[in-house]
Amino acid sequence: MNFDDKLVFLPLGGSGEIGMNLNLYCCNGKWLMIDCGISFADERAPGVDLIVPDAAWIAERSKDLLAIVITHAHEDHVGAVARLWPEFQCPVYTSPFTAEILHNKLTEEGISDLVEVNIVAPGSSLQLGDFHLDFIDLTHSIPEMQALMITTPYGRVMHSGDWKLDPRPVVGPASDMDRLAEVTGGDVLAMICDSTNVFKKGLSGSEGDVQDSLDLLLGRITEGRVAVTTFASNIARVCTIALIAEKHDRHVVLVGRSLHRMTEAAKRAGYLGELPAFINEKDANFLPRDKVLLLCTGSQGEPRGAMARIARGDHQHVNLTKGDTVIFSSKVIPGNEKTLYALHNELTENGMQVITEADEFVHVSGHPARDELAEMYAAVKPRIAVPVHGEARHLAEHCSLAKSLGVETAIEIKNGDVLQLAPGKAEIIGKVHAGRLAVDAGGLTSLEGEFLNARRKMIYNGAASALIIINEKGQITEDPVVRLRGVVEVSNFEDLNGRLVKQIFAGHAELSKSEKLQDEAVEKRAGQAIRRVFRKLAGRRPLTDVYVVRINDEEG
Known part of the structure; x- marks a missing residue:
């Protein structure tokens, strides 16, 4: 071109x-x-x-x-x-x-x-x-x-x-x-x-209007801790939250590494200089609960985000208790609904009040x-x-x-x-x-390569491996050893191992004499036999690895 x-x-x-x-x-x-x-x-x-x-x-x-x-x-x-x-x-x-x-x-x-x-x-x-x-x-x-x-x-x-x-x-x-x-x-x-x-x-709406709305909302919350989660990169929202927290006599505690990185970069570039100093999360517990506003990462329910860790009770320094309030000052990104709603439910079950953009004007x-x-x-x-x-x-x-x-x-x-x-x-x-x-x-x-295709296949179909011992004439000398990982619940199927062994023998018998002497041909046919069993039993095609060990007659 x-x-x-x-x-x-x-x-x-x-x-x-x-x-x-x-x-x-x-x-x-x-x-x-x-x-x-x-x-x-x-x-x-x-x-x-x-x-x-x-x-x-x-x-x-x-x-x-x-x-x-x-x-x-x-x-x-x-x-x-x-x-x-x-x-x-x-x-x-x-x-x-x-x-x-x-x-x-x-x-x-x-x-x-x-x-x-x-x-x-x-x-x-x-x-x-x-x-x-x-x-x-x-x-x-x-x-x-x-x-x-x-x-x-x-x-x-x-x-x-x-x-x-x-x-x-x-x-x-x-x-x-x-x-x-x-x-x-x-x-x-x-x-x-x-x-x-x-x-x-x-119109998309103004950040200034969100500031006004959050100001009124925070003014109504007089008891307990308030946690607000938003995108760490939304510097305008970080500034909004910090300004209204100061107005309502709450100290802002940054929770999450990306928030620290973003706010530090903003300050170096000349922004956020008018805000009061943020409190380190290690010091949050020294403040009265009604004087704290936790500004957290994890607005999309990310399992490793600060908000999800706090909800699970496994954050090292920060906790929420019954009666505290959590505000999600962000939209729900398509695809994150299931994870995020699960987080909302976990917080609610723990006794926190959860507020989202569906409840109040908290995001533009x-x-x-x-x-x-x-x-x-x-x-x-x-x-x-x-x-x-x-x-x-x-x-x-x-x-x-x-x-x-x-x-x-x-x-x-x-x-x-x-x-x-x-x-x-x-x-x-x-x-x-x-x-x-x-x-x-x-x-x-x-994203479409063999590596991730194999990982996807293992997740949805499980994995199977087989060890086959073959003599110098190409004959299987004993029953193959088959191991399964996440394919089916073995106890639900009578004599599953026997079915697998029988199919491996049958498939091997269909090979020509020369093919029986080729490891690749033996592995391929045995893998097909294993997948055929599970396709018929459960509609699955597990990721299959077959290992061939060849012995001579003296060793046998």
Whole structure:
């Protein structure tokens, strides 16, 4: 595929999904990466916590990769940089706060001295090859979210990042619509835009309004400890909670390592300086219970999160008792419902009052609702809309909305689609590999590879192993030894071992004389025999390992 003499957009993550953003632009054969984030694993990747994009395609072209530009410090935009940068070996550009978060990640990976991280002041400009970047302050739930107006010889592209139009942000400035008007004046070729809340009518809501609501709520809670759990990266919410806690004579205790890391990074970047000092969790028990507000990680019910550990009663320093209140100041991320509701129930059974966004106004999203999207399209006036940061249904709905707002062309895109924006008609001209890699012990592994396929198979089907002793003539000399792990409850089946042995003998008898002398053929046929038994008995196909030991007649 020829990338000379054209402007191309290519997502390797974040299109057709929410999370794991990795977007590429190509102008005259040179590439620019916008964001490099992670996603969180689900039941399809047992034993795995994090997923990163498979960026092998651009890694093979790293000599033409000018830089990585990070829009903001959320994990789904910056979380994979430290793990994947060795494949790219290129400079990184980002804002001061995001650079603090990135530095921590690079240090953990032991490569902070190798990566050139360039700090770009919010609202400034940058030239990288044929790409001229204007950074634009847009409000989000984390400081210094920077949208990008990308000017090229073929036209200008607005890359929105994650954003909202919040008239009362608690941390950082409101969205800089004057700067947006300044850099969008004239003709804008395309806008690559956030689709997360495209189904939400009206406005996303203001963090300032959440602060007012939480203020009233906390004022009504006069007894016992209060625990609030939210996303550690939501610095605006952390600030909101700290300010209202001080107003109501409660000391904020940070519980969870990620909260400490985020707040320390925010302070180094010049934020949260006006707040009273946070209390260490080891000192929480020295304070009266009605003078404490616990700010905890684990808002999605993560088993290793602080909130779940407190609920189980196995946190080393912090506890909750009957009559205490727990506020979940966050949304329920799709896929986390079962785990999170189980945590709500455990807390309730232990006598705590649980308050969620379904009960009180305790959360607003950091992404634009439909009215904000309409306002952005009116301001930017792109000729082409390319929705990203959403699942397939979000992207389809966003395309419909953009067309209803007068946009000439709206294109649904998937990870790996090569979209030529100019010259000529905007169209998908090809497809490249765009996979997903699991972060496992020791490194990365394909989400669809044999390793995780075997792990999934063991979880749902169990495992079986067999030891077969064969003489030099290819004859089985004694009954094979079969061991089962999690396949079926053996006691529920009469003479199960006898059935398995009988099937192994029968399968072996079907082999030719030469096959009986080949370990691989014997192992394959015995494995088939074992799986056949369990497929018939229980509809399962266990992961099966067969070991062949060969002896000569003298040994026999």
